[in-house]
Amino acid sequence: MADPSSYRPKPGQIPDSPGVYKFRDEHGRVIYVGKAKSLRQRLANYFQDLAGLHPRTRTMVTTAASVEWTVVSTEVEALQLEYSWIKEFDPRFNVKYRDDKSYPYLAVTLNEEFPRVQVMRGAKKKGVRYFGPYGHAWAIRETVDLMLRVFPVRTCSAGVFKRSAQIGRPCLLGYIGKCSAPCVERISAQEHRELAEDFCDFMSGRTGAYIRRLERKMQEAAEEMEYERAARLRDDIVALKRAMEKSAVVLADATDADLIAVAEDELEAAVQIFHVRGGRVRGQRGWVTDKVEAVTTAGLVEHAIQQLYGEEQGDAVPKEVLVPALPEPAEPVQQWLSHRRGSQVSLRIPQRGDKKDLMATVERNAQQALGLHKTKRASDLTTRSRALEEIAEALGLESVPLRIECFDISHLQGEDVVASMVVFEDGLARKSEYRRFQIKTFEGQDDVRSMHEVIGRRFKRYLQEKQKSGEWTEEPSADTGAPVDGNGEAGAVDRAAVAAMEPDPMAGRPTDEDGRPKRFAYPPQLVVVDGGAPQVAAARRALDELGIDDVAVCGLAKRLEEVWLPDDDDPVVLPRSSEGLYLLQRVRDEAHRFAIRYQRNKRGKRLKSSPLDEVAGLGESRRQALLKHFGSLKKLRAATVDEICEVPGVGRKTAETVLAALVGAAPAGPAVNTATGEIIEDDGAAPAALSSERGQDR
Secondary structure, eight states: OOOGGGSOOOTTTSOSSOEEEEEEOTTSOEEEEEEESOHHHHHHHHTSOGGGSOHHHHHHHHHOOEEEEEEOSSHHHHHHHHHHHHHHHOOTTSOOOEESSOOOEEEEOTTSSSOBEEEEOSSOOTTOEEEOOOSOHHHHHHHHHHHTTTSOOBOSOHHHHHHHHHHTOOOHHHHTTSSOOGGGTSSOHHHHHHHHHHHHHHHTTOOHHHHHHHHHHHHHHHHTTOHHHHHHHHHHHHHHHHHHHTSOBOOTTOOOEEEEEEEEOSSEEEEEEEEEETTEEEEEEEEEEEOOSOOOHHHHHHHHHHHHHTTOOGGGSOSEEEOSSOOSSOHHHHHHHHHHHTSOOEEEOOOSHHHHHHHHHHHHHHHHHHHHHHHHHHHOHHHHHHHHHHHHHHHTOSSOOSEEEEEEEEEETTEEEEEEEEEEETTEEOGGGOEEEEOOSOOSOOHHHHHHHHHHHHHHHHHHHHHHTTSEEEEEOTTTOOEEETTSOBOOOOHHHHHTOOOOTTTTOOBOTTSOBOTTOSOOSEEEEESSHHHHHHHHHHHHHTTOOSSEEEEEETTTTEEEOTTOSSOBOOOTTOHHHHHHHHHHHHHHHHHHHHHHHHHHHHHTOOGGGGSTTOOHHHHHHHHHHHSSHHHHHHSOHHHHHTSTTOOHHHHHHHHHHHHHTOOSSOOBOTTTOOBOOTTSOOOHHHHHHHHHHO
16 A cells, blocks of 8 residues: 555646646556646645545555656546546546446447448447437337338448348338438439438438428429328338328427436446437437545536547537536536537536426436346345455454344434344345334434344344244253253353343244244344444444353445444455445345334324324224214314214214324324424314324324
8 A cells, every 4th residue: 555645746747737647557547537626635635644535545555666747737627637547547546427328329330431320339439320228229210210211221231231232122111111222323422311311300300391291292293193102202201201290209399318317325326328310319329437536426427428429420419418417617518518529518407398308318227227236236146255255354254144134223313212133144135124113112213222232132032033043041050050051062142131132022923834934033144234333343242241152243334435343443445346335235224214214104103193193993084974964073072972972973982082092192282284383273174184193283
């Protein structure tokens, strides 16, 4: 690990002007490329105290052995040079998007004497017009098949074209009218090129003018009583409209725009791009990247724009680029795009209307792409095995943790405190083993104390199951007097802990088909807690109190993705590319999701509770009938027994019980709307849900 001070430039050496800088490692390889409006200010940020740097930035500067820079005149030049160097050097610490699949394009080879329409993948070639990308190659072939009726451009390979020219006969497409057969000189090379250019114009979105021109020709042919030609033109128009219908109108103003959306987590990001031409979605593509540098959403957008348009010119760069966050600063990026297009390009965040709605659709696609990527990664057996091995090595475990349990605490300002336990076996979620806990021993906000309680309760259940199954008994061993397990070996379980165990609430519960008990019967090899050193210490203390020493404990702190171990002052930092870190993060996030959902459900039920819920024998139908009849709990509380008996289905005994319950739950003061602060007047009509909330406020 290099000390950044060993290669830090001397004060005054770095110019205060725009430029691009490169960090190199000890072997001279470029590991990071960046740009700056002021090189002096930007590079100074890298040579501060290492403790103040982002972990990923800290890893980069300690890996580097030297830094160099190139001064440019404008920020736009810096942007272009940064892109060129990233493409040239492929630095390991720069964000680099990789296609989540190889997208097919509809390509027209205008660089050939007789342009050809075909499906192309891979790197783009100079002189070829590309349309798309498309989701599937068959979608391109369907579109081309409809278009060839109107634009009979060559689609055959070079070998077929040469063979047809030699024998003087066109291929089948030439006989059925879907190729103009330039191979046998039915049309000249210039006429065929004009036909290919018309095809490109139509695919670029200039559809209205061409269809209107065909409609005029059809009318002229009909007036001249050339009905066969008119019918042919009519069928051509229908074919073009069918091709257009394959991409629905999403922007009514026939806008040419690209919409870029980003979905990200702590480790990865997915980018989705919709290409809209003439108001229709003409193509879609997506990338996934590892966040190997400390980068914001705006930075991800800037990297995506660079990769998307770095090799494009002219109309390939649209008039509008819509993004979820603007690069900082946005002006150089906008100028760079305008320069590549040759005219003004608008770079902005959509605020309202159809464009904002379409951006929401693109964002949903990005979220789904990130989720799909994670699912594919998690489902790979080799990857899971490597992840478990990396965790075992990093934590110093004797064997890989085939069963991992993760615990998380959730609450809202100290209320409705709950906890979750999720289980991963062999790297995959085992949702049937998930469990939820309510914190019982205290009230208020104390995550450390809550974690101690939950871990203790979970492993008390485990010890009870172990005792019940005969694997462990309270018979003392001959020499130590300690409890022994079913194999006669001295166990590590404390008698005091056993005596303090809760009564077994699971007696008589069902078992698996092979007779093994369910729920808390199986111990994990690793317990993961959501948090840092305090939560880890609480979990370890709970296990020690129960005499359990064969279960490893660690914590994953979300802010810096550091792994904390008991009694260690410094965390374990797993490599950024570690599959083990990815698995731990996925386990932690699943526990957090499960806890949040339980806490929200619990809070929702509490807010909807009512004094009427406590009345024995009063069901939902009669509760609704009472509230509908009186309009509010206040009026119901003020009613007499005889008035309550007037409600259909409510007898005198029930009425007396209802009134007694309401009098016992009378409020000390007026109800207050916690969102607005206003006092709620409860003498008007109120829906059942609102009345129930007021009853709880009381």
